[in-house]
Amino acid sequence: MEAITNWLSENSGLLTHYAIQFVLALIVFLVGMRLAKWCSKLTEKGFAKRKVDKAVGSFCGNIIYALVFIATILMALSQVGVETTSFIAILGAAGLAVGLALQGSLSNFASGVLIIILRPFKSGDYIEAGGKAGSVRKIEIFSTELNTPDNKIIVMPNSSIMSGAIVNYSREKTRRIDLVIGVSYDADLKKTKEVLKSVLDAESRLLKEPAYTVAVNELADSSVNFVVRPWVNTVDYWPTYFDLMENIKIALDDNDIGIPYPQMDVHLHKTSE
Structure with a gap:
């Protein structure tokens, strides 16, 4: 008993030092645990405010919690004099191995989070x-x-x-229909333009603003190409597109305005033998 008393007396300073270090490590650990929970909840609330899927917020919150928790343990061990360099190296190697093994899945996960956040x-x-x-x-x-x-x-x-x-194609409420209508070089361009405008004026689903455009766009190899560009509500795009194509063909036929096939002029020159 006397030997123990003497040892305690001789090493009282060292014991006090370790006791203080242990208490500080315990404080670091407890504060770190609270900080990890706070960071996790803050992350989930941030995702919730942005109306991100709850599963994504929970998953990211758990990741933040795990990272802060690991950092807290390393800081607490370092406080009591434990060498943490080897632990950090092991964790780094393990993280690298897991990252390489799950590279494709992690890439898909990160992209999924970006889709949900950026919308x-x-x-x-x-x-x-x-x-x-x-x-x-x-x-x-x-x-x-x-x-x-x-x-x-x-x-x-x-x-x-x-x-x-x-x-x-659905984000905006309105869309522009882009049509290219080719007519024969023999066609009266002014008359053709009026015919195309009459078809557009008869279509009730077209928007008044922005106004439609009918103009000569190209003198092509086999035809004179008009661009016809009306605006419609997005939900009416395809029905209006199909009806306009049909009605334009009918109107051009009724006014004897030809839509030529691709053609090539071949010139023959007779040479003497």
Whole structure:
């Protein structure tokens, strides 16, 4: 007993030092735990305010919690004198291995988060992306489902969508119909223009503003090409497009204005033997 008392007396300074370090490490750990929970909740609230899918917010909140928690443990161990360099190296190597193994999935996940945050399109929009086109049926973390006009389902990885240009045909309320109408070089251009305008004026679905455009665009090899560019509501685009094509053909036929086939003039020169 006397030996223990003497040892404690001789090492009281060292014990006090370690006790203080232990208390500081415990404080760091407790504060770090509270900080991790606070950061996690703050992340989830931030995603919720931006109306991001709840699953994405929860997942990102858990990732933030794990990162802060690991940092807290390393700081607490460092406080009591434990060398953390080797732990950091092991964690770095493990993280690199996992990242390489899940490279494709992580890329799709990151792209899915960007789609949900940036909202280049929403469910129901008709888009063209990654070489495919269709109506967005479902947006998930790793993939997006498109429904094509012929009722096919396309499941696209989110990374292939975000890696290129995205064309959203549904975001704006109005769209312009672009038609190119070729007529014969023998046709009366003024009369042709009036016929095209009469067809547009008779179509009730066209918008008054912006006004439509009818103009000669090109003197092509076989025809004089007019551009016909009216504006419609997006929901009326395809029905109006199809009806205009039919009505323009009928009106041109009624006014004897020809739509020529591609043709080539061949000139023969007779030479003496």
